[in-house]
Amino acid sequence: MNQTKKYLVVGLGRSGVSAAEALLRYGAEVSVYDKKTQDEIEAPLVNYLKTQQVTCYLGTDPSDLGRYDAIVVSPGVPLDLPFLQKAKTLDVEIIGELELAYRLGKGNYIAITGTNGKTTTTTLVGEIFKNAKRKTAVVGNIGIAVTSTALVAQDDSWLVTECSSFQLETTEKFHPVVCALLNITPDHLDRHKTLENYAKAKAKVFKNQTEKDFFVVNYDDPVAYHLIQECRSTIIPFSRKSILEKGVFVKDNRIIVKDQSQNEIDICGVDELVIPGQHNLENALAACGIAYFCGISAEMISKTLREFQGVEHRLEFCAEVGGVRFVNDSKGTNPDASIKAIEAMKGNIVLIAGGYDKNSKFDEFIQAFDGKVKALVLLGATAPKIRETAERFGYQTIFDEKDMGECVKRSFSLAEPGDTVLLSPACASWDMYSSYEQRGKHFKSCVQELER
Structure with missing residues (x-):
């Protein structure tokens, strides 16, 4: 990365602050914007930014947009803000913190998205990988900024990443080795306007994958499964309703993985899951697909599934x-x-x-x-x-x-x-x-x- 590049970070929440810190570490010239005024932002944060020679636009729109090489937008910031629309006309690249982390850092990304079940599935996959002694970080929309981990990750690290539609719509080069789409139902229509636009944002999760990568997708969700037509990676469907020719499914009340050689691997009984509900069975199926096709043993997957208690604030x-x-x-x-x-x-x-x-x-x-x-x-x-x-x-x-x-x-x-x-x-x-x-x-x- 050219260390003389100029960046504007929009939004001073968790991901925005982390993005600014990452860019400063790489020697970039950094400006920040937040709709809050200086009096509304914690004084230690303002003082830190000023000691780092960061230009702060607080409560006022940034000026001279054409001088920036890129704008890094936090997930909660609407992309239709007038100054962002103006930046587009000036051909300033607009990306998100997830994209920035991918460009600056190292590690293998597992990207998990969907309307519901993201946090449970991401946490469960993280537990499986940790139990398998992989170098693992659980990051993203789950509450830990991706840049905070990507910059210290190694080539053999695994970044299990919960990805929202807001994060995905500002990606360009982001390339997970395994991604999962759990489901698509109407949500965030105040921002995306239509279900089609929302689905398009989710579909960016596999945009840069190749046939060497894996896309784990809900066979039972017609909106989600329809998107495989646009995908180049190896499709791993999961289903709690149908027995599949390949993928992860329920057979005789047991969770089964059928691999590309048509081998059936028994993981565990459905009634051995601690987390309640059919939706959590779907989350478990997706986690099995992710972990198994990343090379983790059936025994380790089974052990973790039988021990996993769920996440805070979800049932x-x-x-x-x-x-x-x-x-x-x-x-x-x-x-x-x-x-x-x-x-x-x-x-x-x-x-x-x-x-x-x-x-x-x-x-x-x-x-x-x-x-x-x-x-x-x-x-x-x-x-x-x-x-x-x-x-x-x-x-x-x-x-x-x-x-x-x-x-x-x-x-x-x-x-x-x-x-x-x-x-x-x-x-x-x-x-x-x-x-x-x-x-x-x-x-x-x-x-x-x-x-x-």
């Missing part, structure tokens, strides 16, 4: 109070994710839902209640929209609350011993919280208050 059991179970599924940030959570629960549910509006529709979400959801407790910006949809389908047991604490209290009052209070919002958190993690932690603290 996470919190507590039992007065015979009522509380489950944190704050990571249910779209209707399809919450449908899967409802399906995974046994017995009656008091459901807490609502949050930031991503232009989702909630018809299928309400229809998935199927007699299991005895009461719906709503909060956040989408509460009126979800209420209207529920009432249109004849569902009437609905309560609106102003905050999470009131939601938890109301839900507990509605629940009976044996019921489950499930937080699965079907929406992002950004109207009330900075992240789904913050929302989930607040839910758990509210549950702890009940126990006192």
Whole structure:
């Protein structure tokens, strides 16, 4: 890399700061932009940037865009910002932090994307690789900036990377040796506008793969599987519904891998999985495909699957109070994710839902209640929209609350011993919280208050 190049980093969140640090390490001339003013950003960060001679545009648009060799955009930043559109007309390259990490660092990338299941699958694959004694880092949309690891990775390192559509749409040369597409359902339509655009962003995960690489894809998801027509790499389908000629599937209630030589390798029984729900079976199948075709033994894959407990904020059991179970599924940030959570629960549910509006529709979400959801407790910006949809389908047991604490209290009052209070919002958190993690932690603290 030419160390005299000039870069503008847009967004001073986790990935933006990491990108700026990486570029400074490589001797580039760095500027940063954030919509927040200097007073709204933590003083130590501002002081650090200034001591590094970084030009800061805080609360004001950057000037002289044509002088930059590239602009590095953080995932949460909309690409239709006026100054980014102007930069395009000046032929300034616009990339993301994932692309920057790939260009600057080393290591073998495993890229996992999809609407739902990314974090669980990424974490599970990371555990399999760590147990197999591979040099492994779990990075990306899971909460660890890719540049923070790529710059210290070695040629034999494995970067198990959760990739969002926002990250993938700003890639150009990114080339994972194995990638996985778990599913595609409507999400982030406030940004991508159409499902087709959303799918195109996801499809960039295999854009630069060759026939030597592997693409693990959900055979049961027609939108996702249709994309194999555009893929040059070796296709490894997985299915929980069909027995396949090659790939990963369920046969006689056992997880089977059939390799390219038509050998059937028994991994483990479906009932040996600890993580609940059909969606988690799909996540496990995908993880098996990734790990096996990366050369990890069936024994190690089986051992990890039988031990894996899941991830925080995804169907996470919190507590039992007065015979009522509380489950944190704050990571249910779209209707399809919450449908899967409802399906995974046994017995009656008091459901807490609502949050930031991503232009989702909630018809299928309400229809998935199927007699299991005895009461719906709503909060956040989408509460009126979800209420209207529920009432249109004849569902009437609905309560609106102003905050999470009131939601938890109301839900507990509605629940009976044996019921489950499930937080699965079907929406992002950004109207009330900075992240789904913050929302989930607040839910758990509210549950702890009940126990006192």
